[in-house]
Amino acid sequence: MRSHSHTASAVTTQSEAYSPCENCNVAQMSLCHALSCEELRELSAISTSLEVGRGVTIINETDSADYLFNVTAGSIKLFKLLPDGRRQMTGFLFPGDFLGIAMNDLYAYSAEAIEDSRLCRFPREKLEGLLSRLPQLENRLLNMVSHELVLAQDQMLLLGRKTAVEKVSSFLITLVKRGGESSADKHLVPLPMGRSDIGDYLGLTTETVSRTLTNLKKQKIIAIPSGGGIEILDQESLNELAEGLD
């Protein structure tokens, strides 16, 4: 990691590595959750671990959807493009999340590494074979996709009906909720993506994101320490701003 190359990613098949999935630190929140040892072994047999540097494209919208992925380290951005280049982020992924949803065997979005990251890769055909034999796995996948769908609906409400402040506040809150467990201080949320990525996620411009953040800073609701990340000073006000309660 820490290689800042934008070149093709290093690939290691799990058979080369020792103890492939058994001691995976994200298993409890990933696709592999709730699988028996035996089932885990079957899954690991078809998986490949790969590392990608910051900025590397993992999948391309409309490419043939040959693989599914599970993020194990770093962070990934998902997005769709319009012909003239307008971009909409459809999600940010962190360890435990999966990607590779398809429509007619084509990926529904592009994915790119925000920082150096690691993923588990499963050939779609082999995984679908496993699904019919491992009902636990299929059930797990169903739960993960359903959860994604609920989040997508929240995002529709945000994109269609919230103001800039409400959007930015909501975004910060979801980051707190997700990163909550991992960070020592719950109130300092890491922000690996740039302002323009955030803008494209919230349906705003870079400039509006920046202005809104400085307004929140002036109101002492957040602090923006140099070195990245955002510090939440007044969670209560932020919650109210996010729902338009003022």
Place this chain on the structure above:
Amino acid sequence: MRSHSHTASAVTTQSEAYSPCENCNVAQMSLCHALSCEELRELSAISTSLEVGRGVTIINETDSADYLFNVTAGSIKLFKLLPDGRRQMTGFLFPGDFLGIAMNDLYAYSAEAIEDSRLCRFPREKLEGLLSRLPQLENRLLNMVSHELVLAQDQMLLLGRKTAVEKVSSFLITLVKRGGESSADKHLVPLPMGRSDIGDYLGLTTETVSRTLTNLKKQKIIAIPSGGGIEILDQESLNELAEGLD
């Protein structure tokens, strides 16, 4: 049907009706698709048919998610609300679609009948019991939810990055695609929902939807016959408008 009452819906358990699901006309596109006779019998044993009049609320956001539904006739709107009443439609459902996705055992959205409609209702607990025994059913559900997720991502692109014309054009096109098979003339799309419902689906106001439609009419791209519905006169131009290709 055709009852315009807004009262509680009539309920009939499938056991009362003869041949409950075997001759269901929407089976091939619904949850029940790809099930064997035996499996279909198991599913029908836990299902209840119910009819709802126009305007009747089927589920309420944040209510306990005790049931899943499959639409068999009519049309349903799904939406989420902000505390101050702003509304975002998350989808319109037609025969074959399902609803009842939950988050922490609470419904993620409200659902209301746009016109007199019929649904199949499944108690969640019993259905989940069936899922573990009928892998075909679980697989079917996974495919349906995945498909929903892809559509949700398209909608995010629309809400976050498209202009009013692009939004309305895209909306008309998806209606053509969905209703294509059922209508005799492919170019006349039914529009059971009102302008304000469309606005809340596209992140626009009623007025902007109306203005945009009359613009498209002036350009001879669509016609708006009295009696409801929209006639597509120039599908090609509409496709281009939807993607911002001009």
Place this chain on the structure above:
DNA sequence: GCGTCATATTGACCTACATCAAAGACACAG
């Protein structure tokens, strides 16, 4: 240290869409 490059912030101005307000257009009841 200093220059370079990428990203973030701030300011001045503009426009697409919202808001507010007033007619039309139907559907239905009596």
Place this chain on the structure above:
DNA sequence: CTGTGTCTTTGATGTAGGTCAATATGACGC
């Protein structure tokens, strides 16, 4: 046929957030 309520269309005006442009800030290499 006429009144009433609901939904749609059209017009006049306002504004949140976009666009364009100029610094500022920071990370990294040398």
